Amino acid sequence: MNKTWIVALETYLRQVKSWSFVILVVSPFLMLAVSLGVGYMSATSGSNTDKIAVISNNPALRKQFISTNKDDISQKVTTTNTAKRKVADDKLAGYLQLSVTNQQVSARYYSKESMDSSLKLSVENFLNKNQQALNVQNAKLSSGQMKSLSQQPIFKQHIKQSSSSNDIVKIASFWILVFVIYMVLITYSSVTAQEIASEKGTKIMEIIFSSTKASKYFIGKITGVMMVILTQILVYIIGGYVFYEILRRISTFRKVFDQYQSLIKPIIGNLLNVNLVYLFLGVIIYTIVSAFSGALVAKPEDAPKAAQPAIYLGMLAFFLTFPFQSNATGLVVKILSYVPFFSSYFMPLRIINNEAGALEISLSLLVLVLTIVLFAWYISRIYEGLILQTDDSSFWKRLKRGLSYQS
Numbered sequence: 001m002n003k004t005w006i007v008a009l010e011t012y013l014r015q016v017k018s019w020s021f022v023i024l025v026v027s028p029f030l031m032l033a034v035s036l037g038v039g040y041m042s043a044t045s046g047s048n049t050d051k052i053a054v055i056s057n058n059p060a061l062r063k064q065f066i067s068t069n070k071d072d073i074s075q076k077v078t079t080t081n082t083a084k085r086k087v088a089d090d091k092l093a094g095y096l097q098l099s100v101t102n103q104q105v106s107a108r109y110y111s112k113e114s115m116d117s118s119l120k121l122s123v124e125n126f127l128n129k130n131q132q133a134l135n136v137q138n139a140k141l142s143s144g145q146m147k148s149l150s151q152q153p154i155f156k157q158h159i160k161q162s163s164s165s166n167d168i169v170k171i172a173s174f175w176i177l178v179f180v181i182y183m184v185l186i187t188y189s190s191v192t193a194q195e196i197a198s199e200k201g202t203k204i205m206e207i208i209f210s211s212t213k214a215s216k217y218f219i220g221k222i223t224g225v226m227m228v229i230l231t232q233i234l235v236y237i238i239g240g241y242v243f244y245e246i247l248r249r250i251s252t253f254r255k256v257f258d259q260y261q262s263l264i265k266p267i268i269g270n271l272l273n274v275n276l277v278y279l280f281l282g283v284i285i286y287t288i289v290s291a292f293s294g295a296l297v298a299k300p301e302d303a304p305k306a307a308q309p310a311i312y313l314g315m316l317a318f319f320l321t322f323p324f325q326s327n328a329t330g331l332v333v334k335i336l337s338y339v340p341f342f343s344s345y346f347m348p349l350r351i352i353n354n355e356a357g358a359l360e361i362s363l364s365l366l367v368l369v370l371t372i373v374l375f376a377w378y379i380s381r382i383y384e385g386l387i388l389q390t391d392d393s394s395f396w397k398r399l400k401r402g403l404s405y406q407s
């Protein structure tokens with residue numbers, strides 16, 4: 001067992017230290033950062049044209065209004081003349097004059113266009129709140145009367161998500177999940193197949209097999225790759241969470257998050273549940289197929305071709321999901337959600353559409369896990385016979401000879 005873990009650790013460290021792994025992990029975040037940066041700059045470059053200035057002879061009143069409307073206010077403009085000039089030059093949407101005269105709060109807005117409806121509502125609420133405070137102060141009411149006036153009404157929203165919103169959530173969740181599974185699967189199928197194939201016919205393999213069993217070596221290889229895949233998934237989850245929290249704190253993006261929160265949260269929920277387990281296990285079973293294919297090539301020069309069987313099988317499963325993205329109740333979907341190599345695509349489709357119960361999910365996972373274990377165990381038993389074949393015979397002869405080998 002120690003030798004198995006040594007192989008696993010060596011495989012893991014070699015993979016995570018490679019530039020290809022670093023680029024693979026970092027590139028999505030770089031692309032996201034660049035696209036968001038461009039969006040942020042384009043949004044903020046003309047942001048002042050959507051903002052207003054607040055002018056007031058009462059600094060406390062101005063400060064109070066700005067504190068509740070920071071995203072809509074250009075705080076640097078403090079005088080009427082400056083505000084007029086910037087409005088004329090189209091550098092401000094307008095300016096708001098706040099004042100308190102004869103115990104009455106007033107606001108006057110100057111602009112070329114009407115005030116935005118949401119900001120207008122905010123101004124009206126602000127005026128009502130401050131006017132009420134002045135009225136209460138001038139009325140000199142008792143504590144009991146003050147308590148009665150401070151009583152607030154109750155308003156609660158009970159929102160049932162529309163079917164169109166549900167459809168958007170389901171479709172978006174499906175495409176994100178399927179695309180991630182496919183991309184990670186293709187990547188690790190190629191990496192694993194080429195790594196195994198590159199060892200073909202080397203003397204070092206004979207030396208390794210003289211000190212440890214080929215089965216332990218193979219299991220160690222697969223375990224190491226599993227650790228690499230798990231590392232990448234964890235990096236994506238943690239990195240995605242960090243990006244999410246950063247964007248929520250940037251005013252330019254916070255509005256978008258607030259507006260589409262009813263869509264964003266369900267999509268994230270569909271990704272960070274049992275579907276993540278299907279992603280991991282789906283990549284593992286295709287990785288084992290790739291290792292098997294890599295061990296069957298005739299010589300190391302054929303390594304680029306080694307991943308083709310796993311890639312073609314993955315492509316078949318990937319494209320087979322297209323006709324059923326809106327038909328999670330179909331008989332084909334139900335059958336394939338229990339079939340290894342296909343269940344990682346089709347059971348998440350059913351889960352996203354709430355068409356699979358806990359028992360069905362458990363049974364599907366059990367079949368998938370057992371297939372992975374048995375498949376890995378069987379290949380580990382014949383691995384020595386596969387990897388040590390060096391003759392340039394046909395693929396079927398090498399396959400037949402390898403399957404008939406007994407360690």
